[in-house]
Amino acid sequence: xxxxxxxxxxxxxxGTSVKIAVVQQSQIIDHSPPIATQDFAxxxxxxxxxxxxxxxxxxxxxxxxxxxxxxxxxxxxxxxLVYQLTxxxxxxxxxxxxxxxxQTGLPVxxxxxxxxxAVAEWKCGVGRGFExxxxxxxxxxxxxxxxxxxxxxxxxxxxxxxxxxxxxDYQGRRGHYGNFGALxxxxxxxxxxxKAHAAYTAAGVPIxxxxxxxxxxxxxxxxxxxxxxxxxxxxxxxxxxxAMNCCWLLNPQAIVIGGGVARAGDLLxxxxxEHLFSQLSGPFKDHLQILPATFGHExxxxxxxxxxxxxx
Numbered sequence: 210x211x212x213x214x215x216x217x218x219x220x221x222x223x224g225t226s227v228k229i230a231v232v233q234q235s236q237i238i239d240h241s242p243p244i245a246t247q248d249f250a251x252x253x254x255x256x257x258x259x260x261x262x263x264x265x266x267x268x269x270x271x272x273x274x275x276x277x278x279x280x281x282x283x284x285x286x287x288x289x290l291v292y293q294l295t296x297x298x299x300x301x302x303x304x305x306x307x308x309x310x311x312q313t314g315l316p317v318x319x320x321x322x323x324x325x326x327a328v329a330e331w332k333c334g335v336g337r338g339f340e341x342x343x344x345x346x347x348x349x350x351x352x353x354x355x356x357x358x359x360x361x362x363x364x365x366x367x368x369x370x371x372x373x374x375x376x377x378d379y380q381g382r383r384g385h386y387g388n389f390g391a392l393x394x395x396x397x398x399x400x401x402x403x404k405a406h407a408a409y410t411a412a413g414v415p416i417x418x419x420x421x422x423x424x425x426x427x428x429x430x431x432x433x434x435x436x437x438x439x440x441x442x443x444x445x446x447x448x449x450x451x452a453m454n455c456c457w458l459l460n461p462q463a464i465v466i467g468g469g470v471a472r473a474g475d476l477l478x479x480x481x482x483e484h485l486f487s488q489l490s491g492p493f494k495d496h497l498q499i500l501p502a503t504f505g506h507e508x509x510x511x512x513x514x515x516x517x518x519x520x521x
Contacts, residue, residue, distance in 0.1 A: 215521055216270055218263060218315075219514030220278040221322065222246075224296040224349070227255070229262045231270045232514030235333035237507060241266055251299035260312045276309060277318045277517035279325030279509040286367050289319035318516040323352030323370060324361065325512030326502070330465050331356055332515045334503030341461045343452070345372055346468035346502075351393035351451075357459060373397075377450040392451045396444050396470065398423060405440045412436060427473040441473060445480025452481065452499075453488045460493055467502030474501065 214234050221228040223246065230240035241262040249255040267273050282294040289306020309317045320328075327344035330336040336344070340359040346352045353372030355362040362369045373393035374386065381390025394400060405421040414436070419425070429437035452464055471477060478499060486494050504511055 215274045215518060216272050217514045217517035217521075218266060218273055218276045219325075219510040219512070219517065220259065220276065221325070221509035221513060222278060222280050223322075223509075224281060224294075227259060228510055229259065229266065230510050230514070231266050231273060232511055235329070235504070235511050237510060239266060239269060246297055252303050256305070256308055256312070260309070263313055273315070275316045275318070275517035275520045276313060277320070277325070277513035277515070277520075278305060278309070279320060279322040279513040280305070281322045283368060284319055284321045286318075286320050286324075286363060289317060291319065316517070316520045318513070318520055320513070320516055321352070321354075321367075321370075322346075322509050324354045324363075325516065326352070326467055326504075326508040327354030327356065327361070327370075327465075327512065328515045329504050329508045329512030330467070330502050333511060334465075334508075335500045336463065336465050339462045341459065341463075343372070343455045343459060343461045343464045344370075344502075345448075345452070345464065345466050346508075347396060347448075347466070347470035348398060348468040350397050352468075355455075355459065357461075372451055372455065375451055375454060377447055392447065395447050398469065401426070401440070401444060401470065404443075405437070408436050408440065423470045423473060427476055430473075430476050438476075441476040442480045444470075445477055446484045448477070449481050449484035449488070452485050456485070456489055456493045456497065462496065463498040463500055465500050465502050467505070467508055469506075471501060472505075 216233050219230050219232045226243040228243050230237045244258055280291050283292040291303045291305050294300040306317045306319045323346050326346050336342050342356040344354040351373030354370040374391045376390040377392050378390030382394045384391040384394050401423050402421040405426055406418050409416045426437045426440055430441055482499050
């Protein structure tokens with residue numbers, strides 16, 4: 210770590226909590242207690258609480274020079290405008306960048322949370338040195354981000370990279386936006402648990418939904434449970450379908466997989482690689498790397514802080 214690199218604040222805004230930390234390069238050096246997102250009736254009260262936490266951190270670290278925020282929704286990066294958050298009340302059309310800058314006096318960057326994860330891995334983690342990378346983060350939903358020619362691809366209206374909404378089955382489930390077979394409708398946390406529970410039930414095995422979570426399924430698979438192993442094989446196959454489309458379209462050097470579901474490690478990555486490479490030709494697979502993300506649950510905070518450093 211470069212001890213002379215500037216200190217910035219990274220904010221990871223989630224559906225259940227807001228995490229705020231002081232970051233230097235890729236190291237979190239201080240943080241405030243998490244703020245429970247659902248405890249606030251509207252955006253004004255929650256932003257005020259975020260500002261209080263920021264000011265407390267600045268008392269201990271007055272050299273903090275900028276703020277970055279990762280949001281779980283559609284964000285206009287240039288304007289710092291949050292168009293909509295699906296699971297948080299009163300967060301539609303909020304000029305978060307403008308509000309935070311006015312209340313803190315610091316420059317602010319606001320971006321989608323999957324983009325923040327990608328920035329963390331690209332600048333500080335396993336994605337360093339690549340100019341063409343696809344990032345996927347798999348948790349409650351599936352997020353994505355694209356680096357091409359050494360730049361973040363944002364799209365005409367800042368919505369590029371929504372890999373979770375791409376289809377793996379044109380006759381599949383109808384999604385929230387009217388799209389059929391969206392990836393995240395099959396391999397998000399809830400969908401994995403529901404499918405595993407149905408498989409155990411069909412086999413006559415009594416089991417709770419809690420014991421069908423991705424973490425529990427990983428434990429069961431490591432013990433040799435055949436149903437759990439079959440679930441991970443299928444998850445890898447479905448993820449490979451989306452990754453294949455990304456490869457034919459973008460020809461990346463690497464695909465980086467993060468998020469809670471990715472903690473299953475080789476249980477997910479081995480079938481992903483097998484099914485992905487079997488569907489690609491030489492120039493698309495010969496040097497392609499499939500890599501687990503470095504930073505885990507801290508990626509959003511570290512990436513948001515890195516965006517803040519870019520402002521300087």
